[in-house]
Amino acid sequence: MSYARAATFHGKSGDPSAKVANPFPAQFGPNVAPPNTVFPSPLALPYMFDQHFRAPQIASWNLTLERQLGASWLLRAAYVGNKGTYLFGDGTQETGLQQANPAIYIPGQSTVANEQQRRVNPAFSTVAINVSAINSNYNGMQLTVEKRIGYGLSMLANYTWSKELNDFAPLGVGTNTDPFDRKFDYGPSDDDLRHVFKLSFVYELPAFRHSGWQSKLTNGWSVSSIANWHTGFPFTVFSGYDNSLSGIGGDRADLTGAGSATLDPGRPHGQLVQEFFNIAAFGPNAIGTYGSTGKNIMRGPRFFDTDFTLMKMTNLAERTSLQFRAEAFNLFNNVNFLNPDNTLTDGAFGQITAAQDPRILQLALKIVF
Numbered sequence: 496m497s498y499a500r501a502a503t504f505h506g507k508s509g510d511p512s513a514k515v516a517n518p519f520p521a522q523f524g525p526n527v528a529p530p531n532t533v534f535p536s537p538l539a540l541p542y543m544f545d546q547h548f549r550a551p552q553i554a555s556w557n558l559t560l561e562r563q564l565g566a567s568w569l570l571r572a573a574y575v576g577n578k579g580t581y582l583f584g585d586g587t588q589e590t591g592l593q594q595a596n597p598a599i600y601i602p603g604q605s606t607v608a609n610e611q612q613r614r615v616n617p618a619f620s621t622v623a624i625n626v627s628a629i630n631s632n633y634n635g636m637q638l639t640v641e642k643r644i645g646y647g648l649s650m651l652a653n654y655t656w657s658k659e660l661n662d663f664a665p666l667g668v669g670t671n672t673d674p675f676d677r678k679f680d681y682g683p684s685d686d687d688l689r690h691v692f693k694l695s696f697v698y699e700l701p702a703f704r705h706s707g708w709q710s711k712l713t714n715g716w717s718v719s720s721i722a723n724w725h726t727g728f729p730f731t732v733f734s735g736y737d738n739s740l741s742g743i744g745g746d747r748a749d750l751t752g753a754g755s756a757t758l759d760p761g762r763p764h765g766q767l768v769q770e771f772f773n774i775a776a777f778g779p780n781a782i783g784t785y786g787s788t789g790k791n792i793m794r795g796p797r798f799f800d801t802d803f804t805l806m807k808m809t810n811l812a813e814r815t816s817l818q819f820r821a822e823a824f825n826l827f828n829n830v831n832f833l834n835p836d837n838t839l840t841d842g843a844f845g846q847i848t849a850a851q852d853p854r855i856l857q858l859a860l861k862i863v864f
Contacts, residue, residue: 496774498571501772503717503812507655516585519653519748520705521643522623524575524850525822526580527690527699528859529682531835533535534556534571534861535622536618536778537611537614537617537618538618538619538620539619539620539621539622540619540621540622540623541621541623541624541626542592542623542625543623543625544624544625544627545593545625545627545628545843546623546626547626547627548583548626548627549581549627550581550627550653551579551580551581551582551627551841552579552580552581553577553578553579553580554577554578554580555575555576555577555578555738555779556575556576556577557573557575557576558573558574559571559572559573560572561575565831567641567642567644568640568641568642568643568644569639569642569765570639570640571637571638571639571640571641572634572636572637573636573638573639574634574635574637574638575633575635575636575637575657576631576632576633576683577631577633578630578631578632578633578636579629579631579632579661579707580628580630580633581627581628581629582627582629582630582661582663583626583628583629584603584629584663584664585623588856591622591625591627591628591663591664592623592624592625592626592664592669592670592671593623593626593628593670593671593677594621594622594623594670594671594674594741594742594743594797595615595622595623595624595674596614596615596619596622597614597615597674597675597697597741597743598610598613598740598741598742598744599613599615600613600616600740600741600783601613601719602783604661605739605740605783606740607737610740611733612720612762613725613740614742616810617737621742623669623670624816625693625796626649627858628677629662629663629677629682630661630662631659631660631661631662631663631684632659632660633657633658633659633660633741634654634657634658635655635657635658636647636654636655636657637653637654637655638654638655639651639652639655640652640657641655645719647698647699647700647701648696648697648699649696649697650697650700651691651694651695651696652694652695653691653692653693653694654690654691654692654718655688655690655692656689656690656693657687657689657691658683658687658689659683659687660681660682660683660684660687661681661682661684661686662677662678662680662681662682663680663684663685664671664680664745665680665682665685665731665790665791666685666730666731666766667733667741667745667837668729668744668745669744669745670741670743670745670747670748671787672743672746672790673785674741679779679785680790680793681790681856682789682790682792683729683790683791684729684791685722685728685791686728687728687729687791687828688725688726688728689726690725690726691724691725691726692722692723692725693721693722693723693724693756694721694722695719695721695722696719696720697717697718697719698717698718698719699717700716700717700718701716702714711753711799711809711810715763715807715809715810716805716806716807717805717806717807717808718803718804718805718806719803719804719806720802720803720826721801721802722799722800722801722802723798723799723800723801724797724798724799724800726798726800727794727796727797728795728834729791729792729794729795730791730792730793730794730795730834730835730837731747731748731787731790731791731792731837732747732788732789732792732793732837732838732839733745733748733779733837733838733839734746734747734748734749734777734779734780734838734839735780735838735839735840735841735842736779736780736839736840737785738779738781738782738783738784739749739780739783739785739819740782740783741785743787745785746780746784746785746786746792747775747780747785747786747787747788748777748778748779748786748788748791748839749778749779749780749781749786749787749788750759750776750777750778750782750787750788751774751775751776751777751778751786752776753773753775753776754773754775755776756772756773756777756793757772757773757774757791757794757828758770758771758772758773758795760796760797765832767796767832767847768846768847769846770834770845770846770850771795771796771818771832771835771846771847772835773792773843773845773846774844774845777839778839779839791840793837795832795833795834795835796831796832796833796834796847798831798851799829800824800825800831801807801826801827802822802823802824802825802826803821803822803823803826804820804821804822804823805821806818806819806821807819810864811862814864815862815863815864816862816863816864817860817861817862817863818859818860818861818862818863819858819859819860820858820859820860820861821857821858822856822857822859823854823855823856824852824853824854824855824857825852825853825854825855826855828853828854830850830853831851832849832851833847833848833849833850833851834847835847836848837849855864
């Protein structure tokens, strides 16, 4: 794979190590750079802004239908969409940085040793430019059932089926994978969740007709809960090799054809953590390529969590109350695994090595006045 056109970046060409007039004229403390300071060569420019940088644009639209049932129930169905143009990343999570000075692959003449000589401008090393060139789109169906408070009970249930696509670099890569083609990174967003279901309720227990200490003990109780279930977050499978010889280090794995890449997610946990996906289905990318697998083609473990609260309000005086709360986070102690190791050269490739928090219990006592 070779390219006839070369990337360009804005700035003066030439040797950046040449002596210049004192680039640090201000006198700050004892460690002052002397005149005729020599810049190290090759010079790295890790974070610059494109001179044609533009403000991002977001267009959004929706269509919502609602129907009331009885005095307190509401059904809602909605289509929600948006389109992002001229987006840019923050350089950490989803990066919009573009490598403007990659090493050009020359068939039969490219090695790691001559990487610097093959760069567009050998006087510089990496030149990462924040460009406003990212596109995104989102389409989702949202179904909601809502019960307004009545007889002490309120409830909200929501299901979302959606898809979010963009051409940000995948999580784990500092700049776009192919410096000459941003569309190579077009695929599911790092936070794309196809199915999300949430259920929450608050219920105030009926009051008893007691007085004195009996009323303070038996009345004022309420329970609330929120349950959250969603499919797994996507992830990209990296080769761990710089077989593109571009000096970027974000090459993806190739598919080997050794069966399906996915395995049954309902297997016992012991099997799941040892090999979450079929590692034999992936291999190193071919020399001079960035890998044949797409961005975020795999899905991590699904998530289920229920939080629960038992609360008691006791009136102590006209304007003073005592609030007691007993809270359980991840009430059912469900095991929610994080995404597996996704780099071919890692010893734990395909394995799950971490999970989210187990059940957490806490008690709280608060005076409200």
